[in-house]
Amino acid sequence: MMDKFTFFWCLIIVAMTFFFIGVYKNFAVKIGFILWVNNRRHNGEGIGWRENLALLIPLPNRQVVMDEALLQRRIKNRSEFLWLRHLLIFSGFVVIFALDLFLTFAGHYAHHYFHYEYFLSGPGKGLLKFGMELSGAALFIGLSLGMIHRIVYAKAEKTYVELKLLLLLWLVTATGFLAEGIRLAGQPNDPLMLSSFIMRPIAQWLGTSFSWNWPVLADGVWCLHATFAAAFFAYIPFSKFIHILSAPLGRSITQNGEYAYQKRQRISEGLL
Amino acid sequence: MSQYGFYFDKEKCVGCRACEIACQIWNDSVQTVKWRNVAMTFEGSYPDVSNVNVSMACMHCGDAPCKKACPRQAITKDDETGRVTVNRELCVGCMLCLWACPFGAPQLGIHGRMEKCTFCEDRPMGIKRACEEICPTQAIVTGKIEDLAKFSKQNVSGRLLHDESPGVLLGHEGN
Ligand code: HEM
C-alpha cells in the first residue's frame, strides 16, 4: 500500500496546482488589471513615477491596516457576535497554519537534514503542540458557532454566509483533532501527552474503553484530514475564501472610503 | 443591447446635494451607504474664487473596470440597459472593484458587501431616475448614451458661442 507521506505529497501537488491556477486567474490577473487600468488613466498627466506609484498603490496608514486587516472591525458593524466568531476563525487559522509550517521546517526538515531534534521530539515539539491545540480550539469554536448561527438564522444569513465554506473548514479542523486523539489513544505513554491538553482526556477514554487497531485507524483519519485540508487549499481561490487574499489588500488600499473620496476629488479638480 | 448613462453638467450644478438625498430615499430598502456623492472643489481666495461641484455615482461603464477586477465575478452588466450591478450573494467585500473604478463609485455597505448605484433598478426605464428627477437645475440627465451624446454636443456647441470651456462630463467610460 502507498506510504502515507507519498499519498500526502501527491495530494499537495494536486491541491497546489489548483491553488496556483486559481490565484493566477482570480487574483494576480485582477491586481495586474487594476494597476494597468489606473496607470492608463494617469498616463499623459505628466506626473513623475513616484507620484504615479502613490496613486496606483496608495500606502494605507497603520490604523487602517490594524482595523481592516487585523481586527476586521468592520464586521462589528453587522454584529459583535459575527465579529468575535470571525476573529476566532481568523486568528485560529493564521496561528495554526504558521505553527504547522514551522513544525514542518524546523521539525521535520531540520531533523532530516541537520539532525536537529528540538522541535520534532524535544521540548520544542510540546510547545508547538500546545499552541496548535489552542489555536485549533479557537478555530473549531468559531466555525461551530458560525455553522449553528447560519443554520438557525438561515433566512437572514443566506446572502452573507456560505454554509459549505464553513463546513469544509470545520471538517478540516475536526478531523485534525480526531487524528490527534486517535494517535494518542494508541500511544498512552507519549512523553508529550501533556501538551495535547484537549485531546488527552478523550484519547485516554478511547484507549481504555475500546481495543481497536489504533495505529491503522490513526493513519486512516490522518489521510482523511490531509484530504480535507488539500481540498480546502484548492478551493480557496475559487470560492469566497479568496477574501483571505483579496480583502486585507483591497480594504487596506481603499482605506475606509478615503481612496474613493480622493478619486472623486481628482475628477472635480480636473474640471475646475 | 442599449447602453443607458448619466450626463452631468458642471455649469448647472449648484451643489445642493438634493441628488444624494433623492438617491437615498428612493433606494432606502437596499442602500446602507451613500451611492451618489457631490464632490466640491474650491480654488483661490476672495474675491478671486472659483468652484466646481460634480455629482458622481456609478457611471455604468461600457467596459466596466470594476467587473473585470472582481475576483468573485460578482459584478454583472445587464444586456438590456447596460446597468452594472453587484450580486451581494457572491461579493466578499474585498473592495478591489473600488480600487479599479475611475469614479470611486462602489461603497462598502454595513453588511460588508459592495453597494453602488443600480440606475434605480426598480424604476421603469423611460422615466427619470431619482437623482435626475429631483435636480432643480437639470444638471443630471439620463438616457440612452447615443441620445445623451447628441444632447451633449448640442449643449456644448450652443455654449461655445459664449464660453470656451463647456465642461460637461459624459457618464459612461468606454474602453
Ligand atoms: C485577513 C483578513 C480578513 C478579512 C478582512 C476578512 C473579512 C471577512 C468578512 C468581511 C467576512 C464576511 C463576514 C460577514 O459580514 O458576515 C468574512 C467571512 C469569513 N471569513 Fe474572513 N477575513 C479575513 C481572513 C480570514 C481568514 C484567514 C479565514 C480563515 C480561513 C477567514 C475565514 C472566514 C470564514 C469561514 C467566513 C464566513 C463565515 C463568517 O461570516 O464568519 N477569514 N471574512
Ligand code: SF4
Ligand atoms: S463607474 Fe465604477 S462602479 Fe460604475 S461601472 Fe464604472 S467602474 Fe464600475
Ligand code: SF4
Ligand atoms: S468587493 Fe465584492 S464586488 Fe467588489 S471586487 Fe470584491 S467581491 Fe467583487
